[in-house]
Amino acid sequence: MSNDPLLQPYRLKHLTLRNRIMTTAHEPAYPEDGMPKARYVAYHAERAKAGVALAMTAGSAAVSRDSPPVFNNILAWRDEVVPHIRALTDACHDHGCAVMIQLTHLGRRTGWNKGDWLPSVSSSRHREPAHRAFPKLAEDWDIERIISDFADATERMQAGGMDGVELQVYGHLLDQFWSPLTNDLDGPYGGESLTSRMQLLMDVLHGIRARVGDGFIVGVRYTADEAAKGGINATEGLEISRKLAECGMVDFLNVVRGRIHTDPAMTDVIPVQGMKSAPHLDFAGAVKQATGMPTFHAARIPDVATARHAVAAGLLDMVGMTRAHMADPHIVQKIRDGREDDIRPCVGATYCLDRIYQAGEALCIHNAATGRELTMPHDIMPAPARKKVVVVGAGPAGLEAARVAAARGHDVVVFEAQPDPGGQIRLTAQHPRRREMAGIIDWRMAQCAAHDVVFHFNTFAEEQDVTALAPDVVIIATGGLPNLELFEAGTENPHVISAWDMIAGDVKPAGRVLVYDESGDHPGLMAAEIAAGAGARVEVMTPDRTFAPDIMGMNLVPYMRALQDKDVTFTVTRRLLDVVRDGNRLRATIGTDYSDFTTHQHYDQVVVNYGTMPLDDLYFALKPLSSNAGAVDHDALVSGQPQTISRNPDGAFQLFRIGDAVSARNTHAAIYDALRLMKDI
Incomplete structure (x- = not known):
């Protein structure tokens, strides 16, 4: 038996959890037709296999037809969910992991123009800003129906072998009822009385217990402090917590602090990189102390x-x-094995959640196997024969290629033109709020060191440097350089600078600064924040109808908090056409895609964020010497099969380029390129 507090078992009612680590409810948006099928099962099974004690699945499963998914949730109101739940439950149980599911009615946190086009329903007449739909004020028959729906859904989960359910009571319907900020009802479910506003939850609990009995585990994930004027405060939250403990129908409390009705509120509940770690931990501890309840x-x-x-x-x-288990599903196993230094760190990028909230699927910014367990490995298997692999470039793509190749047992050499590894990540990590991104590089460098990868820094590799090593495989991961061509201009504009120039500190902000953001990703707003912080008057301009569309909701919040108290304006639907010198200032010609309208403005600096152009000279120099002539079998790549193309029988090596050396994309794309290519080399 270990003395590690995290590895001690915990008794929850009749259930013995094998340690103290769980994954809380989250919807990775992997269901198919509202059902948790093979991909969903494989995702949770990977974490169960590695030792997680409790998998709280879904985030959340919808109990009613008029609670349509906003990000591909499980449909717990359908009877056909039961065998799929059984498959999910069995897969986790087979590895000794308890499994539960979070149930909800979204209330106003959805839209009427989804699913069956039924009106959303809530205790409030007001829309939730994040999801925008104006709800119908709940009637008595709505309330009766929803109470029954919760009981029906719980019964389905019990039939599917789940160890328990968790009710979602923050931001969704049940919490909308009990919060004074979102309850416009009179009578038994409204008014100023906390007991009255909590009545819906109590009726739901009674309905569930009447259906599944007292033996089935039922918990509540709830906000015990809305941290908002006029909302439930900490004192009232502790009163709520005691009521839940005393009602006799709740087996555990899963504590949340804050609201989720806007992106800023959500980000305070689930902080991103650069924000304080575990900001609500002590508050959760206060709830445990006040109630004596099992507390998550x-x-x-x-x-x-x-x-x-x-x-x-x-x-x-x-x-x-x-999120830590999205970065590394094997955390518990590595703790057990004394390999904590080997854990792939969560860098707080929150690429996972931001993708979900934009109707995508959850993906980890630097673990490309997460969510792809059916095709991509978390553990790299040895290759049948040792090969010589040369990687050019030590950014995230190149380091992932080197890591995977070395883990396969190959002899790996990496060339890097800069004195340090990291590529664009090193630039990103210069921002104080985004320093954790360096973990993407640091972890890979440690993995490469453990496998004796040879690095040549300060080396601008040329053709003869590569061929002299007689490689079997060459990976070009040279990235790109900022693109300073304006849209369809054909040539770089000599009067503009790149966002990289400002982020790196190579150019200091001056006077009135235009940040022209054609890409809509982090470098544009990073440059704007630096310029504004230096006292410049900043305009962020985009030809798109929204600014920074690739900086998704939760990651946008820290930028806006940093910019909104400064002299910064945002201009949308305007395209920068040209920049010329006009005395000691710059004269910008500005148009729009919507008409022939043009105007002119003067600035002291024009900063352009328009992606990168590939550094591909070495690739094209090596292409005629390679056996595949640089070609990639896309069908094999997508299905996770080895690359076997031969276009040049006399070629001495396979040649591939990855990441931004192909085209401007993002960190996840670069790492995924490397993993799915190298896992079979």
């Missing part, structure tokens, strides 16, 4: 040390490490 919590607990403290200090009984 998760909110930016990204590392083992913080999780261990939460349990050792008696603040929590079960600690949620959900």
Whole structure:
């Protein structure tokens, strides 16, 4: 038996959880037709296999037809969900992992123009800003129906073998009823009385217990402090917590602090990189102390040390490490094996959640196997024969290629033109709020060191440098350089600078600055924040109808908080056509895609963020010497099969380029390129 607090078992009612680590409810948006099929099962099974004690699935499963999914949720109101739940449950149980599911009615946190086009329903007449739909004020028959729907859904989950259910009571319908900020009802479910506003939850609990009995585990994930004027405060939240403990129908409390009705509110509940770790942990501990209830919590607990403290200090009984397990599903196994230094870190990029909230699927910014367990490995298997692999470029793509090749047992050499590894990540990590991104590089460098990868820094590799090593495989991961061509101009404009120039500090902000953001990703707003912080008058301009569309909701929040108290304006639907010198200033010609309208403005600096152009000279120099002439079999790549194309029988090596050396994309794309290509080399 280990003395590690995290590895101690925990008794929850009749259920013995094998340790204190869980993944809390989250919807990775992997269901198919509203059902958790093979991909969903494989995702959770990977974490169960590695030792997670409790998988809280879904985030959340919808109990009613008029609670249509906003990000591909499980449809718990359909009877056909039961066998799929059984498959999910069995897969987790087979590895000794308990499994539960979070149930909800979204209330106003959805839209009427989804699913069956039924009106959303809530205790409020007002729309939720994040999802925009104006709800119908709930009637008595709506309430009766929804109570029954929760009981029906719970019964389905019990039939599917689940160990329990968790009711979602923050931001969704049940919480909309009990919060004074979102309850416009009179009578038994409204008014100023907390008991009255909590009545819907109590009726739901009674309905569930009447259906599944007292033996089935039922918990509540709820906000015990809305941290908003006029909302439930900490004192009232503790009263709610005691009522839940005393009602006799709740087996555990999963504590949340804050609201989720806007992107800023959501980001305070689930902090992103650059924000405080575990900001609500002590508050969750106060709830545990006040109630004596089994207490769970998760909110930016990204590392083992913080999780261990939460349990050792008696603040929590079960600690949620959900995003951390998206970065590395094998955390528990590595703790057991004494390999904590080997854990792939969560860098707080929140690429996972931001993708979900834009109707995508959850993906980890630097673990491309997460969510792709059916085709991509988390553990790299040895190759049948050792090969010589040369990688050019030590950014995220090149380092992932080197890591995977070395883990396969190959002899790996990496050339890098810069004195340090990292590529664009090094530039990103110069921003104080985004320093954690360096973990993407640091972890890979440690993995490469453990496998004896040879690095040549300060080396601008040329054709003869590569061929002299007689490689079997060459990977070009040289990235790109900022594109300073304006749209369809054909040539670089000599009067503009790149966002990289400002982020790196090579050019200092001056006077009135235009940040022309054609890409809509991080470098544009990073440059704007630097310029504004230096006292410049800044205009952020985009030809798109929204600014920074690739900086998704939660990651946009810190930028806006940094910019809105400064002299910064945002201009949309305007295209920068030309920049010329006009005395000691710059004269910009500005048009629009919507008409022939043009105007002129003067600036002291024009900063352009328009992606990168590939650094591909070496690739094209090596292409005629390679056996595949650089070609990629896309069908094999997508299906996870080896590359076998031969276009040049006399070629000496296979040649591939990845990441921004192909085209401007993002960190995840670069790492995925490398993993799916190298796993079979």
